[in-house]
Amino acid sequence: MLFSWRGGPTARRLLLSFLLLAFWEGDLLEVNLQNGILFVNSRIDREELCGRSAECSIHLEVIVDRPLQVFHVEVEVKDINDNPPVFPESKKRIIIAESRPPETRFPLDGASDADIGVNSALTYRLDPNDDYFALDTQNNREQTSSLSLALKKTLDREEIQEHSLLLTASDGGKPQLTGTVQLLITVLDVNDNAPEFEQSIYKVRVLENAFNGTLVIKLNATDPDEGTNGDIVYSFRRPVSPAVAYAFTINPKSGEIRTKGKLDFEEKKLYEISVEAVDRGNIPMAGHCTLLVEVLDINDNAPEVTITSLSLPIREDTQPSAVIALISVSDRDSGANGQVTCTLSPHVPFKLVSTFRNYYSLVLDSTLDRESKSDYQLVVTARDGGSPSLWATASVSVEVADVNDNAPAFAQPEYTVFVKENNPPGCHIFTVSARDADAQENARVSYSLVERRVGERALSSYVSVHAESGKVYALQPLDHEELELLQFQVSARDAGVPPLGSNVTLQVFVLDENDNAPALLAPRTGSAGSAVTELVSRSVGAGHVVAKVRAVDADSGYNAWLSYELQPAAGSARSLFRVGLYNGEISTTRALEETDVQRQRLLVLVKDHGEPALTATATVLVSLVESNQAPKASSRALASSVGPEAALVDVNVYLIIAICAVSSLLVLTLLLYTALRCSAPPSEGACGPGKPRLVCSSAVGSWLYSQQRRQRVCSGEGPPKNDLMAFSPSLPPCMDSADGTGQREADSEHLKEVNLYLKILFY
CATH class of the missing domain: 2.60.40.60 (Cadherins)
Structure with a gap:
């Protein structure tokens, strides 16, 4: 030495x-x-x-x-290195079930070295280098080390029943001294589950003046097995150090650890207790944990914290530096043990400001946002200057009061809704919903329509919205032919002061239903009743068009797509005629013969493509005449259908030609008049009803009927829709006998205008 x-x-x-x-x-x-x-x-x-x-x-x-x-x-x-490491025992028997999974750890008793410092710094090695086991040494913050045997892979009792390993501990002295213990590991078939503690390391603190029998901790290990395999017995893992055996006792049934002898902080500050939980199975299995008991020095009086003058709740628009509460602390000890400092739980928008000795103010440190966090649990910790110091805590619950700083918000700025026409009045078509991040009255949202005009009517005559639920109702049946798109806005407004609001746009598309049957256009003037009569020469061949059925449908899309079928009628020869599927033209299927019945009655079925399909029926009477009678009949039919207006047209044409020959000025005037007529805007608006126009076709001499029907869109935008229908090709060019009266009036007006211009030119 x-x-x-x-x-x-x-x-x-x-x-x-x-x-x-x-x-x-x-x-x-x-x-x-x-x-x-x-x-x-x-x-x-x-x-x-x-x-x-x-x-x-x-x-x-x-x-x-x-x-x-x-x-x-x-x-x-x-100190000199004169003491080798010493294990508690020279041989250690360990029983391990073959079902234990890899990475399972089995605690080992480390060696002790009476030396200090480097001479007592121990390192461990395991011989031989086994494929199944490895050493695991871990140091914790309490400067204690735990030694355990880690299972590297699953054991197989049928392959190896016992493992013999030599554990060697070497100190850090010079020369180096060693100590050994022989590990005899027996592999057994045991029950499936070993008891398990909730934690591998438990940490508790006990005052050194704790009475005998004071509960330190109640350990709890669980075993999923049943019966005796699930009954657990708690004990200190052997060998038990004399200090632990003197100071603590454990209840084998409940797992309660209580103080047994007097604790002395100056003698021992930390107890490391290894606890074992063993079940009662035929082959017992054990679970282990480590209990770290820290003995606290006696500091007679802990600080006391008093919170007064709470100003709660606090509005979220409160400015920083506002005082929330007053805090006073006291400690009956003196000197360093009575000197108290206060701290506040971290990461909160508050701070403590010292106003006087042992007096603090709780002050707002930054802005608040109730929508991000509505309340704060503040913990004020008072710590004295003792060694070890004692502390006390006080909790303050700070509630943040809401202000109306958030407007209701819709999930989308615009919604598209599809509603079938002919809906029942008062039907629910959509529900709008706006969320307000505020609370209570500031988050109570009410809904209303943003009133506007839809054509000549108010929006509220079409739809309404429930103020509380946001449900949108259609107040009347919607008509696709009248209204295709209804666009409007719904306003959401909270009940705060002042109230905040936002709008959302709804586009309600009215879907068409097949609620309009095909409508046949009026037959030519001079036909009897609703039937159309046609004269056909017996000399015509196959494919000759004898008539044409005209029909329109107010619906749109497939509901307005018309098809024509020839139905059998009494006294008719169906095989003699056929009708075009989509154009309604009736034509001959073969050349006419003398044996054919002179008067043929044809029944044409007009059907749309809706679901269900709607139909209309037209009757066509075909009279077969001889070849020498056909022109006369045609002339009479032409004369009856054309009338005096056609002759007037011919006269005016001759006058126009004569005037063009006399003066080129007339031609220039007529061209100017035509240009003005073409460029003039229509008298009706885009959403107003249009007049039917007749347009003459070119090659085959057929007529096209353009029906400009009223198509009004709720938003007031979009051009009208035109439906084109083909007329009968048997009519003379630029004339329709079916609409004879209306057309003759239009022609008469046109002739009057032409005559007016002619008179102006002559004069």
Whole structure:
């Protein structure tokens, strides 16, 4: 052993007149009375003298006679590596079930070294290098190390029933000393599940003045097995250190650990207790955990925190630096143990401001947003200056009051809704919903229509919205032929002061239904009843067009797509005629013969493509005449259908030709008039009803009927829709006998205009 002399020069000089060694530590040291040299009398064992203490010294008192003086001498004893690591036992038997999964850890008792410092720093190795097991050494913040045997892969009892390993502990001294323990691992077939603790390490604190029987912790291990395999017995894992056995006891049934002896903070600050939970199966399985018991020094009085003058709740628009509460702290201790400092839980928009000794103000530190966080749980911690310090906490619940700073918001700026026409009045067509991030009245949303005019009517005559639910209702049946698109806005407004609101656009498309049957156009003037009579010469061949059925449908799309079928009628020969599927032209299927019945009655069925399909029926009477009678009949029919207006047209044509020959000015005027007529805007609006127009076709001499029906769109935009229908090709060019009256009136007006221009030119 080495030792050092800590006396000064004066002390060494006075030792020359040394008379008496008044006190020494046993017979370890002696002094030469003549020269004052201090020497070792017997072997000094630092471990026996000071145990595990980091500092070890021998205190002496030296008395000098002349003059009489007393000196204190401290001899420091330094450690050497003279103690090898020692395991609690030379052999360790471990029983492991073959069902234990890899990465399972089995705690081992580490070796102890009586030395200190580097001489007691232990490292472990496992021999031989086994494929099944590995060592796992972990250090924690409490400067304690845990040694465990980790299972690398699943065991197989049928392959290897017992493993023999040698665990070696080496210290850090020079020369290095080692200690060993033999690990005998027996692999057994046991019940499936071992008891498991909720945590592998438990940490608790106990005051050193705790009474005997004070509950330290109640450990709980669970075993999913049933019966005796699930019954758990708790115990301290052997070998149990004498310090743990003296201070604590464990209840084998409940797992409660209680104090047993007096705790002494100065003697031992931390207890590391290994606890084992073993079931009662035929082959018992065990679970392990480590309990770290920290002994707290006695600090008689903990700080007290008092919170007064709470100003709650706090509005979210409160400006920073506003005082929320006043806090006072006190501690009945004195000195450092009575000096208290307060801190606030982190990550909150508040702070503590010291106003006076042991008085603080809770102040708002940044802006609040109730929609992000509506309340804060503040924890004020008061800590004294004792060693170890004691603290007390007080919780403050700060509720943030809402202000109306958020307008109701719709999920989309626009919604598209499809509604079938002919809906029942008051039917629900859509539900709008707006969310308001505010609370209470500020979040109570009411809905209303943004009133506007739809054509000549108010929007509220078509739809309504429920103020609370946001349900949109159609107040009357919608008609696709009248209204294809209804576009309007719904307003959402909260009940805050002042109220905030937002709008959303609804586009309601009215879907067409097949609610209009095909309508047959009026037959030519002169036909009997609703039937159309046609004269056909017996000399015509196959494919000759004898008539054409005209029909229109007020619906749109497939509901307005018409097809024609020839139906059998009494006294008719269906095989003699056929009708075009989509154009309604009736033509002969073969050349007419003398044996064919003179009067043919044809029944044409007009059908749309709706679901269900709607139909109309037209009757066509075809009279077969001889070849020499056909022209006369045609002339009479032509004369009856054309009338005096046609003759008037011919006269005007001759007059126009004559005038063109006399003066080129007339031609220029007519061209100018035609250009003005073509460029003039229509008298009716885009949403108003249009007049039917007759347009003469070119090659085959057929007529086209353009019906410009009223198509009004709710938004007031979009052009009207035109439906084109083909007329009978048997009519004379640019004349329609079916609409004879209306057309003759239009022709008469046109002739009057032409005559007016002619008179102006002549004059």
